[in-house]
Amino acid sequence: MTTSKEFGGTTLVCIQDCEDRAKEVLPAQEFNWYMDCADEGQTMEDCKKAFKRYRLRPRVLIDVSNRQFSTTILGHPVSFPICISPTAGQGFADIEGDKATARAAESLNTVMIVSHCAFFTFKDISLAAPNAMVWLQIHLYKNRKVTRYFVKQAERAGFKAVVVTIDSPVLENRRGMKRR
Ligand SMILES: Cc1cc2nc3c(=O)[nH]c(=O)nc-3n(C[C@H](O)[C@H](O)[C@H](O)COP(=O)(O)O)c2cc1C
Structure with missing residues (x-):
């Protein structure tokens, strides 16, 4: 890795x-x-603190010559148990945006969850990294035809699973965006 x-x-x-x-x-x-975080960034700060509380349990005097991070996620082998979470707006940072991320997922052999608001079409992302394991992130729209449209596009592009975002019934209160 x-x-x-x-x-x-x-x-x-x-x-x-x-x-x-x-x-x-x-x-x-x-x-x-x-x-930009929601409101005062309380959830983000809480998450950071929670993450810092994780501890690795040392296991000493054991055979470490063969250390393995590889596992399977939904039956798919990955080289370590961390996936790339869905993020819209990747094209703001790099012209290759989601395509570059897909290539990274492909080379590291892990899963990329593609935001349904990706900069590129799902087909273009698949073509950029034909061997990457890519899943679709989607919201459940009131108009189910919209949801179905994204799922069909992803299916045609060879995406293997759908990840449903359920914590955004309303848009977050992002103060930075309001200040623009
Ligand atoms: C810039 C940005 C864009 C994001 N876009 C999406 C998105 O399109 N769909 C989604 O379900 N989550 C989106 N998220 C949420 C992330 O997938 C993730 O759940 C969230 O950032 C919490 O993980 P973290 O603590 O590692 O940042 C986005 C987050 C960020 C920071």
Whole structure:
């Protein structure tokens, strides 16, 4: 698994590095769009704190010559149990947007969940990374024909599963967007 990425002369080794780099290279409006949280960012702060409470349980004096992160998700083999969550607006950061992310998922052998608001068509994303395992993220629209349309497009593009977002019955209160 790749743990660092040469990007613009800097080796990015953690999420914070990526965030710092994004702040350097992205126009403020795009950066703020990615960083904007609902209300005071309470959920985001809570999530960060919860994540920091995770501890790895050390298991010493055991055979570590064969360490395996690989597993299966919905029967599909992945090289480690972390998928790429759906994010709209990837084209703001890079002209290749979702296509580049699909290639990353393909090369790391894990699942990419493509936002139904992706910058590219599902077909283009599949063509960019023909061996990537890609799933569709969708909302359940009041007009079920809209939902069905996205699912059909994804099916035609070879997507293998549908991930339903159920926590957005209303749009979040994003203060950054209001301040524009
Ligand atoms: C810029 C951005 C765009 C996102 N777009 C979507 C989306 O299109 N569909 C969706 O279901 N979730 C979307 N999300 C939510 C993420 O998939 C994820 O659930 C959320 O960011 C929480 O994970 P995190 O704590 O790792 O950021 C988006 C999040 C961000 C930051």
